[in-house]
Amino acid sequence: MAPRRMEEIPVKRMPALGCRLASRLPRGEILTDITQNKWRLGDAIGCGGFGDIYLASDDLTKPVGYNSKYVIKIEPHNNGPLFVEMNVYIRALRKPMIESWCKSQGKRRVGVPTYEGSGSHVYQGERYRFLVIPRYAGDVGKLFIAHGRKLSTKIVNSLAVQMLDSLEYVHSQGYAHADVKGSNILLANNSLGLEIEKTKAFLVDYGLAYRFRTGTGAHKPFLHDERRAHEGTMEFTSRDAHHGTHSRRGDLETLGYNLLQWLCGKLPWENEEGGLSPTVNPEDIHVQKEIFFSDVLLSMQQCFSGKNKAPDNLTEYFQYISRLGFESKPNYSYLRSLFWKGSQLEENILAYVNGGISNENFFCIKLDNRPYLRERKPCRPVNGDVRITRNAQPIIPKKVLEFSWEEVLARHPDKLAKISVHPPPSPLTPPPSPPPIQKTPSLPTYAMLNVLQKMKERQTGICRHKTTSKSSDNELKPKWMTPAMEEIAQLRKRSLELIAQSRKSGSDNSRRLTRSRSATLKRLESNSLAKLDAKKRKTFA
Template sequence: MPPKSKADGAKKARVPAKRKLAEEFPPGEVLTDNAKKKWKLGSAVGQGGFGLLYLDSSGSVGADAPYVIKVEPSDNGPLFSELKFYMRAAKPSLIGAWMNSRKIDYLGVPKYWGSGFHEKGGKRYRFMVMDRFGVDLQKKFEENGKKFPRKLVLQLGLRLLNILEYIHDHEYVHADIKASNLLLSYTNPNQVYLVDYGLAYRYSPEGVPKEYKEDPKRCHDGTIEFTSIDAHKGVAPSRRGDLEIMGYCMIQWLCGRLPWEDKLQDPLYVRDSKLRCRDNIDELLKSCFPSENLPEEMKKFMQEVKALEYTDKPNYAKLRGILLQGLKTIGATDDRKLDFGVSANDTGPPSIKVRATFSRTLKRRGRTLLASHNAVCIWKVPPGSWPMPAEGYLPTAVIVCNYRANLFNSAGSGW
């Protein structure tokens, strides 16, 4: 069956093609969950799959409502599948207990607040209440020219390891990790949450792991550019598969593009490309990054994932250590702030850092950019121009100061 891709945004197959769409309810409609708690609908804020998403509150519903409610016809499958995960693994008490045991004050797993059925016009609907979130990382990725700073990628990796360890500890794997399924908190832009558990799989019911078994009918399930080699072979999702998908995401966020993204409509080509890259991780990284800036932490991370057997429990602490060492390598720490701006600690073309003082104001299109100021200037060298070109050539410079970076193409005196 056809895999998902960024191009078409289609949901994963195995869901019957013909589904009823949820009708739109008017603001003020009250839904009562299984615990007899009443939830009032606000305006519709989105549509996913075959359901609608509304602002929601147990009181009055304003533009700052803290919850959303997802509504689907009761005979649809996607929300039912997602609900099974939330009811088993995402109750606030479970998340809170796990956070306390790990001595952390935030975990990027959405909390389950309630669910139930609603009758209207002779039709029955299923609904679920969850936290409200902000923008997704795919939008941020595209706004950033399809590249994230290295520090940010490593921080996101650390958050994902906590999330995956939690859901793995509760017998589930996610199977569809990607930027569009990672949402920033609505109230705290430094927190990110993994959403969309419609493909979540209970890999170890009652503590008994499922055995490795290839099923041709399930080949290439997931989002094609990120899905695991196991999924390409029709094997049910696993913990090692989640980490493999996470690794592909991090590499894409760092370099902007995975080697097989030019042929996403050919799943066999994508599968074979991933197999070759698994067997030669060095070549994978060399195809994505300039040789002078290979992120050693990604090599070590992918090597750890490669060594896992299908039913192995990952060493999450070791994987965290690899990412933390990556931060140390670039002179950074996890300060718990997610900065999506330009960073000197990237993995792009080679650069030379020069500390300089501007002796006069710089202008661009008649607008003042910067008066006399000490700054670290990073000279970005275009591909094929290394080592530095002849004197007098002025490549693009990035000014990194105590404000958002400004880009310009020429410089005045004082350089």
């Protein structure tokens, strides 16, 4: 069924907070992308808070019909989401990149759109940014409403497996989608019949995508960011997104909320008819999600109370997310196996769970009860006659180790003391405390004793002199005096000695100290002091 014209759809265009909507572009407008490919616009088939979506075609010779294979998203240059989305498409969603990844993973397809073109366009003096992507049919959100707010288990399982494939690819390129919801999951055809579970689904809208890897390939740490707190659609926002950060586990958590809503009809924090109140506090929703993950089993029973039993696969899905670390790489193969019906992996689910969570390494499990999955060993002949195959290896009995005191006592005592007697630490017990540090070595060498003696003498203030031939003047003189200052001090000392000697000689004589003799002594003292001052000024000049 062809979609109706935009004029027939009674939808009021409402701009997002901090953004504005541009004027509609006319039908038939020609746009040129960055690779000089030209695109013709058709009718507008959708609108959002940031821009509009138009039908488009690369055939410029005829008008764009409703069976066109492409759509173009257009928004003003001042808005930001389409700029982010264009970068994601150019960096991660080009067709050769998707084909190369599918080939390396052994997959026929992955549900992500491909990059077809992008660029800028000027219309009536206003600049627009546009992005060209393939056209798909209706979204899962409309399908959910059309089926009375309830989807069958078969449809949910099919969508879960396809979305896990899509998220695995997006995460492999270093991005988190950050806005997984039904309206962003598009179907390849618009059929609402019984074969809907076989329809191909595609994860679109990367306007809120978050690059969780740095330029060096390391995972960004967990940081609370008030600017991006509670970002996304509130019903499905992950606990990490409530803090303003995103990761791979946040996308898996958001997908889990969608799966739960499709099966139950509503989430625990939604109204009875679905949705949230416009005045709801985001912090209250965050608290309810934390309570949900505090006891997954009880929360799932409350969601399915009075109805069928809570699905075991969805319960285990949420339990796995509750154990997943912020920077840990999810085990996508195990999560897909939860939703595969009749899969051979269903009977080995416990083997996948054993060991918990993998961190940046693929979670590999050896299943010893499957002979065709055992470790491959080279064939080796026995006596040159009989050929032993991989599945017929000889059983070699293990040697039973017997305890012997003689072997223990025969060991070297130092090596025996190094053997740890503590049991291996468990995750529930703290590690053993380190041994105390000795203050002094048990057997110091002569050089160590000499160093210790010097340190002791330095602490007690004892200074050992290497030579004792120095004069008393040199020993008593301050170490901070320069040679010029020492010369001045010596002159001052000699003048004082002369004055003292003259006074002493005067006291020894029996002559009386007259006024003339006193004036002579003062004149000698003043002359010596004047010479000393002149010498000092000359030195420091």
